Amino acid sequence: MSKQYLTLHTVDNAHIADIFSLAATKSCILSASGSSTLHIHATTTSSSFPLIQSISNAHRLGIHHVCTSRGGPGHVAVSAGFGGELKVWTCKDTGDWVLYHEIAPDKSRAWAVALSADENFLAATTEDGRVVVWDLAAKSKVQTYETGSTSTGGGPFGLAVDLSRDGRLTASGHQNGGVYVFNNDTGRMVYSLSGLAKPVRAVAFSPGCKRLAAAGDAGIIALYDMEHGEHVGNMGGGGLGNAWITSLDWNETGEYLLSASLDGKVKVWDVARGACVATHSETDKALWSARWLPRSDKALGPGMAKGEMFATAGANRSVTFYREATGIDTR
Amino acid sequence: METIFESIFDDLANGASNLSIPYRSRTATARSRLLPDAHDSSAAGVRPDGLVTFPGRTPHEANKFASLLRILEISREAIATGTVITKRNIYYQNTDLFKHQRVVDSLVDDLAFTLGVGRDDLNIVAAAKGLIAGPVTLTMRNNSVIPCGLSHESGTLIPTPKLIRKIDFGLTAWILVIEKEATFRTLAAAGYHTKSLAGHGILLTGKGFPDLATRSFLNIIHSARPHMPMYALVDYDPDGLSIVRTYQVGSSSLFHEADTIAPELRWLGIRSDQILPSTQSTETSASTQSSQETSDGSGHEPSIAERSGDELSQLNRTPRPMHNRNAPLEALSQLTPRDRRMAISMLQGISQEQRVGDTDGLDQMRELQMMLMLNIKAEIQAVDNLGDITHWLDERLCE
DSSP: OOOOEEEEEEETTOSSSOEEEEEEOSSEEEEEESSSOEEEEESSSOTTOOEEEEETTSSTTOEEEEEEBTTSOOOEEEEEETTSOEEEEEEOTTSOEEEEEEEOOOSSOEEEEEEOTTSOEEEEEETTSOEEEEETTTTEEEEEEOSSOGGGTOSSOEEEEEEOTTSSEEEEEETTSOEEEEETTTTEEEEEEOSOOSOEEEEEEOTTSSEEEEEETTOEEEEEETTTOOEEEEEEOOSSSOOOEEEEEEOTTSSEEEEEETTSOEEEEETTTTEEEEEEOSOSSOEEEEEEEOOOSSOOOTTOOSSOEEEEEETTOOEEEEEEOGGGOOO | OHHHHHHHHHHHHTTOSOEEEEOOOHHHHHTTSOOOSBOOOSTTOOOSSOEEEESOSSHHHHHHHHHHHHHHHHHHHHHHHTOOEEHHHHHHHOHHHHOSHHHHHHHHHHHHHHHTSOGGGGTEEOOOOOEEESSOEEEETTSOEEESSSOTTTOEEOOOGGGEEEEEOTTOOEEEEESOHHHHHHHHHTTHHHHOTTOSEEEEEOSSSOOHHHHHHHHHHHHHOTTSOEEEEOOBSHHHHHHHHHHHHOOGGGTTOOSOOOTTOEEEEOOHHHHOTTSSOOSOOOSSSOOEEOOSSOOOOOOHHHHHHHHHHHHHTSSSOOOOOOOOGGGEEEOOHHHHHHHHHHHHHHHHHOOTTOHHHHHHHHHHHHHHHHTEEEOGGGGSBTTBOHHHHHHHHTO
């Protein structure tokens, strides 16, 4: 059965440059773009999603990734600049975000970033295919996973990274279509997953940590079982010239997966049935990020309903918010 | 320059222990600090500029003095006789003295900078490598005439810009600056400069990174025809963008050279939206209201038959065949680590300049960021139709 999502609001011209990444907490959403500024919009106080903070000169050359912890308290965010530097931000009780720590560019620049659910660990991919893990409390590097031989210049560019919510696994997606899963307790690679022959631009663990979704230029979403590392299915595809998928995000129950693609479409997938249940095309320009908004503990502002919400952003420089139509909500 | 020679002759006549030539390096000055090689202890007192002295403190400085003196002699004679000499010719005057062509190149540019003149004012030019094809006629100062529309296959070598007295543009309506010689030759051989739907035009290539003569020539064309549109066609990669930017704003190592830039040059392509699969939607997008699609099936994309139908209806709505198809994936390739370093270096350069109203700079920053996000690059061939790029150009030149 299909699912209805309404366009709740669009923050037009949220940035003066293309937006490349979104990260959500229970009360706000952070957006990062080719400009040097991080913008933060409230997500629970008003259906106009007002701008509540702008961090100017966060990254001089622009920002390509920003992340918060999925399923975590939402007090930490990490942004990655085109110059290769990473910045760790913390949210004070007042709601203001302040710089906590900066990680200088490495010889091989950091690219994608992910935070652990407890916000203690940061994982980042590099241009030479490594995945580096930092302990944020200790402000030190604690692990480096390799996907290629250092004697041959490293592995394929790491385009995507995610940490499972139980903290046990790290997954990375790479330029050559490779998907790798590492065990954080043993420090070893446990799976090298095949099935996507083109660059993998998004990887995401399900909230229950049993599934990994991966997608990219092949235009399909591959699903893997994390108990045995098996490729258990695909969603989408079937046609020629599928749009490159740039972003994946599971909702909190693990029933639905969000995907964004370069043709401007955002899709909601029913994972159990392997079917697309909703598609929106607010823009025909590239979408770079789609994120579910975590349910808030606080009371919502007037005009805001209780349906599940998600947000998208991309080359049209706006952030668009969607809400599940509550009339058909079966919960 | 005469003052320099008089000073040297006076020093010789007076039996001074040092001879000196004023000298300021472009790179040292660009770092906002003077880096004199030596200080003059002559009766004239210490000068604010750096000096190269003889015999100097090191053999290197002695050689530098002799090299500078030789270049000054050659330039002085060229000016006196009204001739022009190339840097290559200077090198071959004294290969043992100069040792490397790049030594001559660097000293000539530093000397021009020190004297506050352009290199052309020293009557020294780079050997031109640019090619031109188009219905224009150049009349040189020596009254020789160069028609540029006759050599279809190879184009015409750009003459020394300083020696051009007059340009007859005929019916020329546009100029297209092309990165690659191969693309230039293909278009010239097809007679695109006279057969384009946009009317008669000039094709010009700098054969990759443009030399000063080619850039000066473009500047002269723009000065003569300020309102004639100028376009650039380069690969979609950091080198291509660097070439466009060099034409537009000059290169950082030659910032003292006036009359070599073309800020009005417009970057026609190759751009990300011209090559990416699916970034151009063939569907009508409702911008004011969301269009939600729902499906009960497997969520498959429209079938091939359905897509073909869409494309056919798209074709029927245009008077000309659509050539807007996206690049075949084989034409795209991955950025190398060097490409990524260069893109980031260019981002740094553009953001540091921060020229007010530099919309070109912002546009280029965006494209560099897109390259880095996608991690891909593409050659001009990515948009041609089995080797024929003329339709693609017609559409964009006629917009």
